[in-house]
Amino acid sequence: MQNPYQNAMAQLDKVAKMKNFGDEFISRLRQPDRDIRISIPIKMDNGTEKIFEGYRVQYNNALGPYKGGIRYHPDTEINEVKALAFWMALKCAVAGIPMGGGKGGITVDPKELSKDELERLSRGWVKKLSDILGPHKDVPAPDVNTTPEIMAWMADELAKQSGYTVKVTPAPHQISLKYSNPEDTEWLKNFGAGFTGKPIGNGGSEGRGPATGLGGFYVFYALRARVGLPEKCKVVIQGFGNVGGNAARIFSEHGHTVIAVSDSKSAIVKEDGLDLEQVEAHKKKIGALRDFPGAKNITNEELLEFSCDLLVPAAFENVITDRNAGKIKAKAIMELANGPITPEADEILFKKGIPVIPDILANSGGVTVSYFEWDQNLKGEHWSEQEVFNKLKPMMEDAAQKIFQKAQASKTYLRMGAFILALERIKEKSKN
Ligand code: NAD
Numbered sequence: 001m002q003n004p005y006q007n008a009m010a011q012l013d014k015v016a017k018m019k020n021f022g023d024e025f026i027s028r029l030r031q032p033d034r035d036i037r038i039s040i041p042i043k044m045d046n047g048t049e050k051i052f053e054g055y056r057v058q059y060n061n062a063l064g065p066y067k068g069g070i071r072y073h074p075d076t077e078i079n080e081v082k083a084l085a086f087w088m089a090l091k092c093a094v095a096g097i098p099m100g101g102g103k104g105g106i107t108v109d110p111k112e113l114s115k116d117e118l119e120r121l122s123r124g125w126v127k128k129l130s131d132i133l134g135p136h137k138d139v140p141a142p143d144v145n146t147t148p149e150i151m152a153w154m155a156d157e158l159a160k161q162s163g164y165t166v167k168v169t170p171a172p173h174q175i176s177l178k179y180s181n182p183e184d185t186e187w188l189k190n191f192g193a194g195f196t197g198k199p200i201g202n203g204g205s206e207g208r209g210p211a212t213g214l215g216g217f218y219v220f221y222a223l224r225a226r227v228g229l230p231e232k233c234k235v236v237i238q239g240f241g242n243v244g245g246n247a248a249r250i251f252s253e254h255g256h257t258v259i260a261v262s263d264s265k266s267a268i269v270k271e272d273g274l275d276l277e278q279v280e281a282h283k284k285k286i287g288a289l290r291d292f293p294g295a296k297n298i299t300n301e302e303l304l305e306f307s308c309d310l311l312v313p314a315a316f317e318n319v320i321t322d323r324n325a326g327k328i329k330a331k332a333i334m335e336l337a338n339g340p341i342t343p344e345a346d347e348i349l350f351k352k353g354i355p356v357i358p359d360i361l362a363n364s365g366g367v368t369v370s371y372f373e374w375d376q377n378l379k380g381e382h383w384s385e386q387e388v389f390n391k392l393k394p395m396m397e398d399a400a401q402k403i404f405q406k407a408q409a410s411k412t413y414l415r416m417g418a419f420i421l422a423l424e425r426i427k428e429k430s431k432n
Contacts, residue, residue: 002342004083004317010343012086015419018410025427032085033066034058034132037078040106040124045114052108054125058138059085059101062429065136066102067092067367069143069197070125070150076105080317084143084338087360088367093422094399095364097371102138104129110145122150123157130161135193135378141370142197144241144316149175151195152202156180159191175202185380193377196370205373207388208366213246213314214389215365215396216336217254219357220310222400223414227332227355229309236260236308236330238267238300239315240289243336243363245280247314252276256310260303264315266290267303305329313340320345328354335359350413358415360422361403368395 009030016026038054055078058066068088071081081103089101106125110118132138142151152175159179168184181187182203198204207214224231233256237244240263248258258276260269266289268274274295282292290297304311304324311330313319317339320328325345333349334357335341341349341356349356372388375381383391399421407417 005079008083008086032057032059038128042120054106055081056104057081057085060089061100062426064098066138067099068103069141071105071143072110072145074109076107081105090422091360091364093425095368122153126154126157148199151198155195158194188377196373206385208369210246211369212243212366216362217250218396219400222397233309235310237312244314262303267298268292268295270295313337334362336363361418
């Protein structure tokens with residue numbers, strides 16, 4: 001597996017060659033502000049103690065409090081977290097929100113833990129980091145394998161660590177917690193706003209679930225004709241989790257044909273289109289996508305190389321590399337995962353004339369609605385789903401237009417256009 005941090009720095013080098021941002025600014029962006037590793041001892045259900053390794057990287061806060069998800073995965077390690085934190089800094093800048101970049105994680109396979117162990121581990125992560133977290137310091141969110149419920153536990157733990165006591169009798173919420181009360185505006189302002197992606201009953205925002213997939217769709221809509229795609233596209237999606245699953249549903253609801261989807265274990269293709277409701281029901285029933293009636297089983301590698309209009313990697317980083325980039329047959333790619341295409345693969349795709357709508361633009365709908373959640377918590381407001389989507393759409397469209405213009409002006413591809421826009425915005429606010 002390629003080191004994602006090296007990939008991120010290679011991208012930074014490339015943009016620094018293209019536009020003069022000054023050596024000092026670029027050098028500063030080569031290192032995170034803070035790079036923290038913690039060990040989290042957890043009492044397992046069988047009474048033994050196990051120690052897990054956890055991370056928080058606070059990359060850059062020129063634009064506002066650090067912001068970025070927490071990932072639970074057996075392969076998670078510090079270089080991955082650093083790369084993701086760097087991309088978050090750029091993503092918040094591209095999205096035009098007043099937040100900086102951070103990321104966190106724990107090296108763990110959460111499927112091997114009971115629910116109680118998972119809660120103790122999540123609270124353990126906050127216990128070790130509570131001094132550097134909070135609505136005006138660092139605001140984490142869900143990422144791969146972390147859920148709204150985990151964010152609720154974490155916000156509750158932040159309140160506990162700060163010695164907060166619930167002041168108002170809680171109404172029945174989705175998850176009952178000891179140190180949280182979303183009815184209490186003081187709790188929301190001081191602790192609830194410290195984590196986004198919470199369940200709606202625990203101070204979460206309407207619309208956060210589908211936000212990343214929907215934001216991607218708004219970006220696609222703004223750029224479709226410019227990247228030479230037809231009005232109705234054949235779409236292939238890698239990953240069928242929060243992002244991929246929602247994106248598949250949204251594309252299909254808007255008249256596009258989703259012909260292939262995959263998860264970590266299997267991939268399926270049906271050239272005249274998949275019925276996504278039935279695919280979801282099938283996955284729920286057997287725990288995997290494979291053997292969906294009427295579809296053909298293929299591998300994840302074959303899925304990426306399948307002929308289509310739009311390929312949407314929505315699972316993991318480094319899935320399109322110099323080994324398979326030459327075999328991609330899609331007319332365009334939209335990255336909903338973070339870092340799915342390596343810098344070498346970027347060059348190959350550029351030479352082949354396959355436009356790539358980059359992650360820091362395409363998947364920034366998630367962090368934008370996270371920012372809306374933070375803003376609502378701080379103001380003690382709760383917006384309707386429609387209000388959230390109405391605010392999201394113009395922001396995504398504006399970012400897409402600006403990046404397209406930046407790329408055109410510098411005669412480069414969209415990723416570099418996005419980097420140029422982000423670095424200009426971060427540089428403008430960087431202080432000594
Ligand atoms: P998720 O855990 O809900 O889903 C991940 C999906 O990818 C699952 O279907 C899983 O089976 C599949 N998968 C895992 N490993 C795979 C592999 N090796 N090959 C093929 N499929 C594999 O996670 P998610 O929240 O949907 O995140 C997916 C990607 O989107 C990640 O790169 C994440 O950083 C990025 N992202 C997520 C959000 C968000 O709001 N959740 C926002 C921005 C970016």
